[in-house]
Amino acid sequence: MIGFRDVSAGYRRTRVLERLSFHIEKGEFVFLTGPSGSGKSTLLKLIYHELKPLSGEVIVADFSSNRLPRRKVPYLRRKLGVVFQDFALLENRTAGENIAYALEVTGASRTFIRRRVSRVLEQLGLADKEKCFPNELSGGEQQRVAIARALVGEPFILIADEPTGNLDPAISLDILRLMIEINTLGTAVLLATHNYGLLKGREDFRRLHLSSGRLVFDGPNGNFAPSAPPAEI
Ligand SMILES: Nc1ncnc2c1ncn2[C@@H]1O[C@H](COP(=O)(O)OP(=O)(O)OP(=O)(O)O)[C@@H](O)[C@H]1O
Ligand SMILES: [Mg+2]
Structure with missing residues (x-):
């Protein structure tokens, strides 16, 4: 590995x-x-x-x-899924959009992206935060979004x-x-x-x-x- x-x-x-x-x-x-x-x-x-x-x-x-x-x-x-100390989220995108972005760059279909994003949001206990921007989230929540983004491509x-x-x-x-x-x-x-x-x-x-x-x-x-x-x- x-x-x-x-x-x-x-x-x-x-x-x-x-x-x-x-x-x-x-x-x-x-x-x-x-x-x-x-x-x-x-x-x-x-x-x-x-x-x-x-x-x-x-x-x-x-x-x-x-x-x-x-x-x-x-x-x-x-x-690979990579996460950092400073979360490195895009400030002008919502939690859901930040996570989706990791898949958009791979050329995945919209339906697939929507399904995967709601799956990881659910898995990380973030379902109610999908529409929040990073500055509307606590540090711990931002790190969970960063982890969700790292996991969405199934590394x-x-x-x-x-x-x-x-x-x-x-x-x-x-x-x-x-x-x-x-x-x-x-x-x-x-x-x-x-x-x-x-x-x-x-x-x-x-x-x-x-x-x-x-x-x-x-x-x-x-x-x-x-x-x-x-x-x-
Ligand atoms: N981009 C860089 N250019 C030159 N030297 C660097 C660079 N990044 C790190 N170093 C040097 O490499 C050494 C190891 O740094 P590294 O960041 O890998 O340590 P670390 O164990 O992650 O430390 P920390 O716990 O503070 O994050 C340090 O002496 C650092 O100054
Ligand atoms: Mg270090």
């Missing part, structure tokens, strides 16, 4: 990720943790191909970072970059519970966060932990004990 093979990555002047290798299988729920600046968002960018690795290979479904022309990137992104994985960063603790837990529910329906979830409160009591969940761009833990959250990054040679 998703595979990182000895991946290093970074930006023009900074090398951020060092030789990461891991796999995420169908239907898994994975927390991605690590201090600010450790490379969580950079890792996610590699998955949705906003960034190419400097070396190694990133595999997403049937796509490989080594053999993916730019023009094919939109096809890959349609298989195999939902990727969330600090989705609760702008929300209070109670609403953050609601959003996490929602993602767990989505996962039990079959969609894999990769949730990047430095809100460690969300991991409390979730001992069985898989956790990947980054430290200074290295993967220093991959295992059940209950066993969390990051190894020290190898010394620089």
Whole structure:
């Protein structure tokens, strides 16, 4: 599903990720943790191909970072649902229109779009918010609209970059519970966060932990004990 093979990555002047290798299988729920600046968002960018690795290979479904022309990137992104901390909704469109937009760009028929949009609105408890504009919704509701938009194309994985960063603790837990529910329906979830409160009591969940761009833990959250990054040679 998703595979990182000895991946290093970074930006023009900074090398951020060092030789990461891991796999995420169908239907898994994975927390991605690590201090600010450790490379969580950079890792996610590699998955949705906003960034190419400097070396190694990133595999997403049937796509490989080594053999993916730019023009094919939109096809890959349609298989992913991505949500961000700042919700990234279009302010001049209603909740329903924001969600529909994700399908309009794929050329789906109007009937299909209408059916799918009401389905996800229902699923996320937003049926009565369809006609609201983002500024008429609470932060938690806006994030649920963003999640609905991410799910409307039936992605195999939902990727969330600090989705609760702008929300209070109670609403953050609601959003996490929602993602767990989505996962039990079959969609894999990769949730990047430095809100460690969300991991409390979730001992069985898989956790990947980054430290200074290295993967220093991959295992059940209950066993969390990051190894020290190898010394620089
Ligand atoms: N577009 C960019 N250009 C140059 N450097 C960048 C860029 N984006 C991130 N970086 C650098 O890469 C490093 C890792 O950043 P990244 O955003 O992946 O961390 P993060 O773990 O997501 O942090 P946070 O928890 O604060 O979101 C940081 O040192 C950052 O300054
Ligand atoms: Mg980040």
